[in-house]
Amino acid sequence: MSTEISQHELMQETHNGRLLRVEGLRTYFKTMDGIVKAVDGVSFDMPEGSSLGIVGESGCGKSVTSLSIMRLVERPGWIAGGRIWFHDKDLLHLPEEQMRQIRGDDISMVFQEPMTSLNPVYTLGDQVAEVVRVHRKVSRKEAMNRAIELFKLVGIPSPERRIKDYPHNMSGGMRQRVMIAMALANDPDLLILDEPTTALDVTIQAQILELVKDLQQRVNTAVMLITHDLGVVTEMSDRIIVMYAGRVVEDGDVLSVLKDPLHPYTKGLLASIPSLGKKNQRLNVIAGAVPNPLRMPQGCKFAPRCPYVMDVCRNEEPELLTQGEHGERKVRCWLY
Amino acid sequence: MTTYIIRRLIQSTIIMFGLSIIFFFMLHLAPGGPCDVFIQSQRQVIQHELCVKTLGLHKPLPVQYWYWISGYLHGNFGKTTGGQLVSSTILAALPVTVLLATVSYFFQQIIALPLGMFSALRQYSFFDTVFTFMSYVGLSMPTFWLGLMLIYLFGVHFAVFPVGLVTDTHLPVFWTHDWFVALAHDPPLIIGDLARHLVLPAITLMVVGVAADSRFMRASMLDVIHQDYIRTAKAKGLKRRTVIFKHAFRNAVLPIITNIALYLPTLVGGFVITEAIFSYAGVGNLFVQSITSHDYGVVQALLMLSAIAVLLANLLADLTYAWVDPRIRYD
Amino acid sequence: MQDPELMETAVLSDQEPTPIAPSDSSRMLMGAEDDQLGIRQLSQMQLFWIRFRRHKVALVGAVILAFFVVLAIIGPYISPETYEGSGWNPVALNWAPQWSWHYLMGTDANGHSILMYVLLGARTSLEVGVLSAFVATLIGILVGAVSGYFGGWVDAVWMRITDVFLTLPFLPLVILVSAYLGGGNAYIIVAIFGFLGWSSVARLIRSYYLTLREQEFVDAARAVGVSHSRIMFRHILPNALSPVIVSFTLAVAGFIVGEAAIDFLTVGIRPPSVSWGIALAGAQNNLILGNWWWAFFPGVCLLLVVLAINFLGDGLRDALDVRAKTSE
Numbered sequence: 001m002s003t004e005i006s007q008h009e010l011m012q013e014t015h016n017g018r019l020l021r022v023e024g025l026r027t028y029f030k031t032m033d034g035i036v037k038a039v040d041g042v043s044f045d046m047p048e049g050s051s052l053g054i055v056g057e058s059g060c061g062k063s064v065t066s067l068s069i070m071r072l073v074e075r076p077g078w079i080a081g082g083r084i085w086f087h088d089k090d091l092l093h094l095p096e097e098q099m100r101q102i103r104g105d106d107i108s109m110v111f112q113e114p115m116t117s118l119n120p121v122y123t124l125g126d127q128v129a130e131v132v133r134v135h136r137k138v139s140r141k142e143a144m145n146r147a148i149e150l151f152k153l154v155g156i157p158s159p160e161r162r163i164k165d166y167p168h169n170m171s172g173g174m175r176q177r178v179m180i181a182m183a184l185a186n187d188p189d190l191l192i193l194d195e196p197t198t199a200l201d202v203t204i205q206a207q208i209l210e211l212v213k214d215l216q217q218r219v220n221t222a223v224m225l226i227t228h229d230l231g232v233v234t235e236m237s238d239r240i241i242v243m244y245a246g247r248v249v250e251d252g253d254v255l256s257v258l259k260d261p262l263h264p265y266t267k268g269l270l271a272s273i274p275s276l277g278k279k280n281q282r283l284n285v286i287a288g289a290v291p292n293p294l295r296m297p298q299g300c301k302f303a304p305r306c307p308y309v310m311d312v313c314r315n316e317e318p319e320l321l322t323q324g325e326h327g328e329r330k331v332r333c334w335l336y
Numbered sequence: 337m338t339t340y341i342i343r344r345l346i347q348s349t350i351i352m353f354g355l356s357i358i359f360f361f362m363l364h365l366a367p368g369g370p371c372d373v374f375i376q377s378q379r380q381v382i383q384h385e386l387c388v389k390t391l392g393l394h395k396p397l398p399v400q401y402w403y404w405i406s407g408y409l410h411g412n413f414g415k416t417t418g419g420q421l422v423s424s425t426i427l428a429a430l431p432v433t434v435l436l437a438t439v440s441y442f443f444q445q446i447i448a449l450p451l452g453m454f455s456a457l458r459q460y461s462f463f464d465t466v467f468t469f470m471s472y473v474g475l476s477m478p479t480f481w482l483g484l485m486l487i488y489l490f491g492v493h494f495a496v497f498p499v500g501l502v503t504d505t506h507l508p509v510f511w512t513h514d515w516f517v518a519l520a521h522d523p524p525l526i527i528g529d530l531a532r533h534l535v536l537p538a539i540t541l542m543v544v545g546v547a548a549d550s551r552f553m554r555a556s557m558l559d560v561i562h563q564d565y566i567r568t569a570k571a572k573g574l575k576r577r578t579v580i581f582k583h584a585f586r587n588a589v590l591p592i593i594t595n596i597a598l599y600l601p602t603l604v605g606g607f608v609i610t611e612a613i614f615s616y617a618g619v620g621n622l623f624v625q626s627i628t629s630h631d632y633g634v635v636q637a638l639l640m641l642s643a644i645a646v647l648l649a650n651l652l653a654d655l656t657y658a659w660v661d662p663r664i665r666y667d
Numbered sequence: 668m669q670d671p672e673l674m675e676t677a678v679l680s681d682q683e684p685t686p687i688a689p690s691d692s693s694r695m696l697m698g699a700e701d702d703q704l705g706i707r708q709l710s711q712m713q714l715f716w717i718r719f720r721r722h723k724v725a726l727v728g729a730v731i732l733a734f735f736v737v738l739a740i741i742g743p744y745i746s747p748e749t750y751e752g753s754g755w756n757p758v759a760l761n762w763a764p765q766w767s768w769h770y771l772m773g774t775d776a777n778g779h780s781i782l783m784y785v786l787l788g789a790r791t792s793l794e795v796g797v798l799s800a801f802v803a804t805l806i807g808i809l810v811g812a813v814s815g816y817f818g819g820w821v822d823a824v825w826m827r828i829t830d831v832f833l834t835l836p837f838l839p840l841v842i843l844v845s846a847y848l849g850g851g852n853a854y855i856i857v858a859i860f861g862f863l864g865w866s867s868v869a870r871l872i873r874s875y876y877l878t879l880r881e882q883e884f885v886d887a888a889r890a891v892g893v894s895h896s897r898i899m900f901r902h903i904l905p906n907a908l909s910p911v912i913v914s915f916t917l918a919v920a921g922f923i924v925g926e927a928a929i930d931f932l933t934v935g936i937r938p939p940s941v942s943w944g945i946a947l948a949g950a951q952n953n954l955i956l957g958n959w960w961w962a963f964f965p966g967v968c969l970l971l972v973v974l975a976i977n978f979l980g981d982g983l984r985d986a987l988d989v990r991a992k993t994s995e
Contacts, residue, residue: 072570104573111571116564120663121586131572166662182572347830354831362844472724472981476973478924480931481947481966488959499955605838609928613951623839624932627846635843642836 018085019189019222020069021045025082027061027068036293038064038077040246043320048189051216051223053233053254055269056243059290062226063112065243066192070109071099086190105135108183112195114176118167124178125163131185150181155211173204180211184219192224197232209235230269234258242266245291245301248320252329262323262331264306300334310334337658344654348647355643356408360401363632364393408640414633416626422637426619431511432502433607433618435530440538444545449592451546452553453585459558467550474547479606483540483613490536497535500615504529510617537614541606545599552595557588590661597646597653604642718986725982731975735968739793742786750779750787750939773960775949781964787941788965792972795853795860795936796923802861803922804915807868812899814869815876826873832866841925846934856935860922868914875907909987916980920973927969943969 027039039061046052054062067073069084071091084091086107091099108131111117119127128150129143138146144163151159154177167175176196183191193212197205213236216223225236233240233254240257242250242265250263261267268286288305297303303313312334320332393400407414413422455467491499498504507529508514519526560566561584569583604620611620619638626634658664719725743749772781814825844859879885880903888898929935930944931951938945943965950962 070571072567100573100575102573103571109571111564111568113564117568119565119569119583119587121590121661122583130574134573134575134578168663179568182568350827351830351834354828355834358831358835362840362847469724472974472977473970476920476970476977478927478966478969478973480928481962481969484947484951484954484962485959485966488954488957488962492955492957493959601834601836602838604836605928608839608842609932612932624842627843627934639836639839639843642839643834646834646836 017048019046019048019050019087020224021083021085022065022069023083023085025065025068025084026080027064027073027077028080030076030078031294034294037246037296038293039068041082042243042246042248043082044241044248044251046190046222046224049220049222050239051225051237053225053227053237053240054243055227055230055233055240057228057290059293060243061246062243063194066109066194066224066226069192070103070107072103072109101135104131104183104188105186106188107190107192108186108188109192109194110176110179110183110196113199114172114179115199117179118175120167122166123163124165124167124170128163128178128182128185131182135186146185147181150185151178153184153215154178154181156181171204172200173208176200176204176208177211180208180215184215184221187219188221190222190224192226194226195228196225198227198229212236230273242269245293245296247301247332248330249302249332250330251320256329262329262336263302263333264308264335265302268305300332308335341651341655344651348651351647352643356405356640357401359636359639360404361397363636364397364400413637416634417629417631422633425622425634426637426641428511429617429619429622432616433611433620435502435510436534436537436541436611436616436618437607439534440541440545443538444542444549447542448546448549449553449589452550452555453557453580453588455550456554456557456561457580467554471547471551471554474543475551477543477547479540479544480609480613482543483536483610486536486540487613498533499536502530502533502617504533533616537610537616540613541610544606545603548599549592549595552592553588556591557584560584560588563587590657593657593660594653597650600646600649604646715986719982722982722985724978725986728975728978728982731971732979735789735972735975736793738786739790742789746783746786747780748783750783750941772964773958775946775961776953781946781961784941784943784946784965785968788943788946789968789972791853791936791940791942792923792926792969795856795926796919798854798857799860799864799922799926800915800918802857803864803918804868804911806861806865807914808872808904808911810865810869811872812876812904815873816880816895816899816903818877818880822873825869829866829869829873832863833870835863835866837863838925838928842929842932842934845929853936853940856926856929860925864918864922868911868918871910871914872907875910876903879903879906913980913984913987916976916983920976920980923969923976924973 022045023043025039025042026037029036029038042061042065044052054065056062064073064077068079069086069091071079073079079092082092086102089098089102091102094102118124122130125144125147128147129140132138132143132146133140136143147163148159151162156162156174156177162170167178170178180196196212197208200208209232212223212225215221216236223236225233227233237254240250240252240254241248242257242263244265250257250261250266252262257266258270261270265286272285286305287307291297291301291304297314299315299317300306300309300313301317303309306313318332318334320330321336323329323331323336395403411423413426416422416425451467455464458464487499490497502510503515503526507526508518510530515526561580566579566584569579574583607618607620608623609620610616611618612624615621619641623635623638626632626638772785774780775784810825810829814822814829840863841859844863845856848855848859876899885898885902888902893902926935927942927944927947930942931948933948935944936942946965947962950958950965953961
């Protein structure tokens with residue numbers, strides 16, 4: 001598949017229940033030592049109400065991808081190219097005011113750090129009600145009632161009292177519930193969860209994931225889950241995208257990717273998950289390290305760590321090509 | 337909260353006790369003691385013994401300290417060399433300093449906070465670079481030299497502002513009965529006169545403060561706008577104005593409150609210098625005058641007063657902080 | 668995430684505990700007890716230079732300061748006159764733009780050249796500033812180290828004393844004491860500044876000691892029976908040196924202004940010693956007559972020196988990576 005699709009083709013596809021299409025997204029960061037291409041030509045799409053998991057090591061560009069969709073990339077970073085179609089709007093060419101109206105209303109986001117993502121000087125109720133009032137013409141009282149309703153939805157006990165609390169009165173897990181409540185306030189079409197459980201204890205992680213899964217069924221929202229944990233994606237998503245060094249290296253439905261990983265990197269990731277039953281087996285760890293973003297290898301970015309590396313890999317980068325009879329899977333590797 | 341205040345008050349009392357000992361010994365360990373300096377200025381030997389007797393200087397030091405401090409606790413600050421009550425001398429000078437302090441502090445914040453905020457929001461811009469450089473200059477500015485240059489430029493060369501004094505010589509002295517009568521009679525004249533005399537000292541006093549506070553505000557704002565909750569606010573689709581003024585500003589301005597109290601001891605020094613340069617008849621000027629005229633009773637009382645002011649300001653800053661920042665609860 | 672240094676390998680479900688990248692400071696701490704000390708220190712120095720060179724204003728500050736240091740050294744030799752010498756020019760008070768060494772910055776009411784004040788004052792200013800900062804820092808280190816290292820009641824007592832000194836109105840007290848002691852002598856001023864100005868350094872050092880004493884290398888030293896004073900000053904102090912250097916630098920600037928201020932109020936150094944503050948004091952009474960040069964040139968020098976030191980101090984703060992630390 002090539003990234004150059006004609007406008008016409010695209011418009012047709014958006015009418016076929018396409019919610020989001022990212023096309024050749026490139027987001028760069030300017031550093032003292034040069035330009036870091038954090039996201040370099042990422043393309044994928046999401047149908048309405050679907051669930052997508054984006055997996056990769058820290059620094060692979062998955063969080064930057066999500067911030068690019070929200071157009072919240074801060075200096076020294078900028079979106080250098082590509083298109084992001086949301087319904088039939090090109091988000092990257094929208095005036096800031098229109099983009100602002102989409103944020104928190106049509107697309108909302110939950111961040112990794114619940115401990116620091118809430119403003120310490122305002123009550124939880126104020127902060128949840130605020131997002132309602134920005135996008136809906138409702139009174140303060142109505143917004144507060146909506147906040148209480150949302151608190152109930154995300155399973156916060158005694159919401160009438162809790163809305164008067166400040167963030168520091170709550171645990172990390174509870175704060176993340178508040179963040180989720182805030183994100184769901186205006187029934188968004190797309191909910192982006194950026195490592196929502198990474199900063200939490202294991203037991204709380206499970207609770208939050210359970211909540212998200214439950215909500216996914218109850219409110220018809222498309223969910224983009226960003227994580228480094230392959231296990232979480234397996235639980236939560238229908239489709240999976242594996243990213244490496246700012247690129248998509250594999251794209252497919254969860255079951256077939258798990259059963260039959262194509263890219264050597266995906267294989268490595270799967271092999272490094274400890275499985276029950278094989279107790280004394282040594283864990284497989286992918287050798288080597290993520291390449292320095294300032295000195296990317298010339299060919300395939302994974303070549304220096306790849307056990308199947310060939311000559312061609314070192315010189316030329318493979319494209320993201322469709323695989324299989326039904327064309328549901330894509331991989332960026334010279335092996336196929 | 338109440339226990340916290342009580343604990344802090346006890347702590348402050350202990351510090352105050354330490355300070356009083358230092359102030360006391362400073363006076364008594366001087367070569368010749370307080371009477372000697374007194375006599376030197378009066379050139380009268382007979383009075384020396386009288387002075388020793390009145391001040392009880394022939395008694396052991398701890399006893400003397402006790403007399404002195406118990407006098408203070410009863411509100412008896414002693415007499416000046418001119419025979420007036422120290423307390424009334426200070427009270428007469430206090431309104432002038434309060435006026436100068438209030439006006440200069442108000443304008444200092446009005447200028448510093450927006451300046452620092454604006455600079456932070458445009459980090460690395462031309463404005464920010466100029467601002468950073470100017471704030472360095474402001475911070476390094478020797479107050480007294482700035483005062484002299486202002487006097488020369490605006491008082492002498494361009495002659496737009498009067499140099500020195502609180503009010504014009506043909507008008508009544510500030511905050512006296514006559515002054516209030518005159519104020520009631522012709523407010524524009526009196527207020528205008530007061531303002532014209534206030535401009536140069538206030539600017540002199542403000543420059544360092546504006547530089548310090550705006551730099552602090554800039555740093556604080558830079559810190560805040562990179563916080564996760566600001567990203568959350570943006571992700572909620574709030575307007576930039578709301579993000580900055582509602583979410584960033586309130587968090588950024590919190591640390592400034594403690595900063596105010598921390599800088600107070602330095603500020604006291606600023607008052608002394610500024611008032612001395614402009615012959616501005618406040619307590620700072622009184623302090624310098626008393627030192628040159630060897631009126632150490634007044635000096636001691638002023639030192640004690642400024643120390644109490646600093647301690648109270650610290651306490652007040654902490655309480656205000658607790659009041660505005662929901663994360664802090666003292667118990 | 669954007670930081671290449673933070674990227675770790677095999678993050679994914681790697682069950683072996685991932686080694687946590689030591690932070691700059693802890694790496695430094697480990698280095699202190701390391702065989703590779705030499706290499707590590709070199710790289711620390713290099714890191715320092717790289718950071719410092721980036722700080723352009725700090726370089727400018729260093730150059731300006733160097734200029735004044737040279738002035739302080741050679742000033743007395745190139746000065747057109749000494750204070751004792753009778754005024755070179757019998758006509759008092761002159762601003763003459765004619766090209767003569769003596770007239771370069773005009774003269775004061777006694778016919779002394781202002782250039783003489785500028786040249787001789789540089790030495791006084793820097794001498795008093797550096798020495799006072801040295802004394803204050805020394806006392807501060809001593810108090811802060813003992814407080815922070817021993818903790819407990821020692822800490823409680825010393826910190827209350829420090830509080831007392833922090834609350835002291837510094838400048839008024841300095842004015843008072845030097846008025847008492849008769850001022851005049853630069854070393855008396857140094858002693859007054861040093862004795863009254865140590866409290867903030869003590870606070871700072873204490874906060875570092877409180878954290879550093881919990882580090883493993885301190886336990887290790889204690890375990891092999893190293894004496895308290897040796898641990899305090901040979902083991903811990905090198906790790907708290909960065910904030911000391913920065914606060915020393917900024918203290919120099921503060922004391923230089925302080926010295927000029929008390930000279931200005933005529934309770935500090937007195938003629939025949941020469942300082943910028945003395946020049947300003949003399950100028951004050953004649954300003955009304957329009958004699959701006961008398962105050963202008965010494966004051967500009969004062970401003971430049973203080974500005975240069977502040978630039979330098981900020982550069983050092985960044986280069987040495989000293990973050991603002993708060994105690995309590």
